Amino acid sequence: MDLVELLLSGRRGRRLLWQFILDSEDQSLPSVEEHPLNLAMFHASYQVEVARGDSVVMFGPGAEEGRTVRVSVEELGRLISITKLLPVTEGLLQNALENSVAHARYWQEPDGEDTLLVAPVLRNALHRVAEHIAVSGFMQQWVAPVELRAQFHVEFDQPDPAGSVTSIEPGVVDKLLRWKENLIVTEARARADKPTPVTAMIGGEWWSKPSWELRATTGVFTNQQPIGVSCVEDAFNWEQAVTRKASVLPAVRVLEILTAIDWVQLCRSYGVEVTAHKRHDWYRTTGRDGAWMMPDWFAVAQDYDGVHLSIAGYLALAGECLEVDEKFATVIAGWDPDKTYWFTDELRFYAEPEIWNCLDAHNEDRRWVRFPDN
Structure with missing residues (x-):
């Protein structure tokens, strides 16, 4: 597998590369100095979003002049090519992954940064960043199948951590049946409009993920924080997470x-x-107007015990x-990295739950720490 091409081929991968080089610039320059790459992308993405009519506003000192600044993709590419890259660390990669997930949005157009990074000149400029990360050796977990011995279920802002949904009576078949019935009704209603x-x-x-009611787990980062604590698409400003280690039978059949062929073959x-009911959203995020499909998870569950997106x-x-x-065509939307959705009732939680608190939950400096370690 070509890890470099993998990182460059998708918008979330390119956004991870962008965040890595942005962090490299940030840590290489004193905070009092101007950060040319960050500033150039700020102006370029602002102009992209203004041009297509997004609700963006530039205000504050220098805003009037800033609204007139134009930065070409060629200039952005030049700045990327001369920015010194930091040595790859697991902490930098975790931060870049979290940032990429936080900017995912499939109900509207990609934001300015994602829109620009698809340009061939920027994709080419990011190639050296992808190579830098690929040769570091830290990507092995990223391409690995689900690690059954280290799976964690996450719940957010639970008033009573002991009263978890993981303790309710199982009923995967009923949950999937309700999901399928709702999908049929929703599609028929949209078609009738x-x-x-x-x-x-x-x-x-x-x-396009399976039912919200299903139990889902992720693995852990090397710092032992469950990936599902901080890597959640369309997340809220949660302040607390309760995690429980799952016990998974080794004989489970995980898809x-x-x-791309894995998902396409699934469809x-x-x-x-x-x-009918996804046409408008998926057009806005992909630019394609046509017929759409997704996996029928009720049918998939007849042959598999779970599905894992690495x-x-x-x-x-x-x-x-x-x-x-x-x-x-089809879209993977609403998933999280390393998430496994389970189609089996044979999932148990024996270990005591752990509590994680989010510091600075309402700004970009937020980070999760385990209680009482914090």
Whole structure:
């Protein structure tokens, strides 16, 4: 597998590379100095979002002059090429991954940074960053299958950590059946509505992950923080997380999603059409107007005990338009990196729960610390 191409091929991977080089600039220059790469992207992305009519406002000292600044992708590429890269560390990669996940949005157009980073000149400039990370040896966990011995379930802002959904009576079949019934009803209702232009500001259920009711787990970073604590798409400003280690039977059948063909084949084998109720959202995020499908998770559960999206698979595929056949395409949306959704009731939680608190939860400096270690 070409790890460099994997990092460059998807918008979430490119955003991770961008954050890594931004952190490199930030740590290489004193805080009192101007950060040319960061400033250039600020102006360039602002102009992208203004040009397409996004609700963005520049205010404060120098704002009037700042609104007129134009930065080309060629200049951005030049700045990327001359920025010194820091040695790769697991902490830097974790921060870059968390930042990339935080900027995922599949119910509207990609933000200015994601829009710019798809340009060939910037993709080429980021190639050396991808090589720098790929040769570091830290990506092995990213391409690995699910680690059954280190799976953690996460719940946020629980008033009573002891009263967890992990302790309720299982019923995966019933949950998936309700999910399938809701999908059928939602699609039929959307199809029955008066047809509207694909550009109409109509939204709905934009995600393609399995039922919200299913139990889901992730592995851990090397600092032993469960990945699902800080890597959550469309997250809220949670201040506390309760994590529980899951006990998974070694004989479980887990479907691994690492490459585009893994997801496409899943749709070909178990696909269900979702064109009517996802058309507008998925058009805005991909620019494609056509027929859409996603996996029928009720059907998938007949043959598998779980489905795992690796970190590498997430970085390469999340939010991308993936062609299924001449008529249909599909999108991985609403997933989190290294997330496994379980289609089995044979999941147990024996260890005591751990509590994590988020410091500075309402700003970009937020970080999670384990209680009482903090």
